[in-house]
Amino acid sequence: MQAIIKKIYLAALLFLLGSCASKLEVNPISDPSVDNFYRNQQDFEQAINGAYNGLSAYPLRHFFLSEVRSDNMYVPGEGGTYDWNPVNNFTLNASNTLMSGAWSDCYTTIMRCNAVLDNINEQKVPDEAIRNQFTGEARFIRALMYFDLVRFFGAVPEIEHLVSATEAQGIGRTPVPEIYDLIIQDLQAAAQLLPPSYAGAAKGRATSYAARGILARVYLTRSGPVLLEKGPVLNSNEYTNARDLLQEIISSGQYAFINDYAQLFSYDNENNSESVFEVQFKSGGTGTGTVMPAEMLPGSYMRAAKIPVAGGNDFKFVSGDLLDSYPAEDKRLAFNILQGFVDENGNFVNQNYFKKFLDPKRYGVDLRDWGINQPVLRYTDVLLMYAETLLHTGGSQAIVDSLVNKVRGRAGLPPLSGVTIDQLMEERRLEFAAEGLRWHDLVRTGRVIAVMNAWIVQEDEKQVMKPMQAEYILYPIPQTEINIKPGLYEQNAGYN
Structure with a gap:
């Protein structure tokens, strides 16, 4: 827990922006004492x-550890070896910097939240509504970070308060069910403490419905079949819990389906x-932009x-299988994926890349300064997760079909009837490509080993990938x- 030890009781470091990026502004701290x-x-x-600034690493973390890991991308290693190639190839070791980066980023943000929660009280923040909001936001963000940690690493140290360096060195890994207990408690509290919406400049902050939606995702993750002991899936059968939360969001009237995917x-x-x-995220050279369009x-x-x-590395390819999975008439295909291009020398580059978040006219001052927000939870995801819970709980097939066909209709595709879990997962793959959900969907539904091994046989023309096995559901603890x-x-x- 090197990152934690270095940051205990140092508020200046706890809130140091570094490469973090968010529209939520953080002013300099003159006194570093907590x-x-x-x-x-x-x-x-x-x-x-x-704490919100700590979320700036979230999109890129899920791009590398979910998209690159999944059947959505084939990144075997060309033009040199990069940290994401072993992620794709299932040849990781514990020294990979993506592992240490994910661990450190999550715990740094957790400690920022803990600092708030340990210190907030009625005397310092007399306004109860504001105090509840700050508490709810800290618990929401902390839960989001622990949810990442448990999905990527399994059992991890549970640190609910600020601790000394000596104390931190003695905290071992907490079992997965206990980490989930904290995540659920935080999200349940956040759902009660946070407002349903915000206006003006406060838009974009966590709401009570965001907490409910992430909690539903937690229940879905816990509910699937166990492929790996001590992994993130518990066979807990909490689909009813997820269904009820998602129904609350749908019935709230806070959200509306947008008919134009772009x-x-x-x-x-x-x-x-x-x-x-x-x-x-916001561009403008203030350190609040995102690198995502250029990274892809x-x-x-x-x-x-x-x-x-400048753009990113030239060797982050969309898999041929994902490309072929889109029907020709699917409007999402051209929007999500760049299918080859003519380079500056007039040569056609016959490779496919994600371009979902690119607007060529909206670049900032450098490759890390794009001003496009990155989705964590969309209303479409709420609808499709709700359809999934209905399939698991004996709910209305007609409602399942209508929800899936609502999404398909926006994409220009014909309706389906009798939608199955497999068809629903395929629709999710096409809808949420490049949004960091695919690996998690495969893991929580128990499809990851079968799907990935069939895909490797088909896609791995370089023959560098190891077969997918249950142990690879988790990543290695950083060395x-x-x-x-x-x-x-x-x-x-x-x-090793």
Whole structure:
């Protein structure tokens, strides 16, 4: 827990922006002492904004650890070896920097939330509504981070309060069910403490319905079949719990389906009627933009398109299988995927890339400065998760069909009848491509081993991928964390 040890009781570091990016502004902190910092409502507002800034790493984390890991991308390693190639190939070791980055980012953000929760009280924030909001936001963000940790690493240290460096070195891994207990408690509390919506500049903050939606996703994840002992899926059969939460969101009247798919991701339509929760980004050279469009697309394309900021690595390809899964008439295909391009030298590059979040005219000052929010939970996801719960609980097939066909109709596809779980998962794959959901969907539904191994046989023309096995549902505990106190952590099965 190297990242935690370095940050205990140092508020200046807890709220240090670094490469974080969010529209929620954090002012400089003049006094680095935690005891001295939390004095009034303004201090807590700054602290909560610091926690939101910790979410800036969320989209890229799920791009690499969910999209690249899944059958949506084939990134075997060309033009050199990068940290994401072993993620794709199932050849990871514990020294991979994506592992340490995910662990450190999550715990840094958790500690920001803990600092708020440990210090907030009626004397420092007398306004009960504001105090409840700050508390709810901190618990929502902390739950989101622990949900990432438990899905990626399984059992992890549960740290619910600020602790000293010495104490941190003695905290071992908490079993998965106990981590889930904290996640559920935090999200249930957030659902009660947070407002249903915000107006004006506060739009984009976590709401009570965002908490309900993420909690429903937690219940769905816990409910699936167990493929790996100590993994994130518990066979808990909590589909009814998820269904009821999703029904509350649908019945709330807070959200409305948008009939134009492209408008969901428009730079001019952020925090729209389908946005349940999205990470906020803003370009302008202030350190509040996102790298996502440039990370997905190659520099050679950016130069050919005369976008005057550098692009990412040229070897992050959309899989042929995903491309072929889109019907020719599917409107999402052309919007989501760049199917080859002519480079700056006039040569056709016959490769496919995600371009879902790109507006070529809306670049910022550099490749990390795009001003497009990144979705965490969309209303479409709420509808499709609700359909999924109905299939698991003996609900109305007619409602399932209508919800799936609502999404298909927007994409220009004909309706289906008698929609099955397999068809629903395929619809989710096409709808949420590049949004970081695919690997999680495969894991929680118990499809990951069968789907990935069939896909590897078909897709792995370089023959560099290892067969998918249950141990690879989790990632390795970062070696940097294991080295801090030998024997404190046992490495996840399947990794050296």
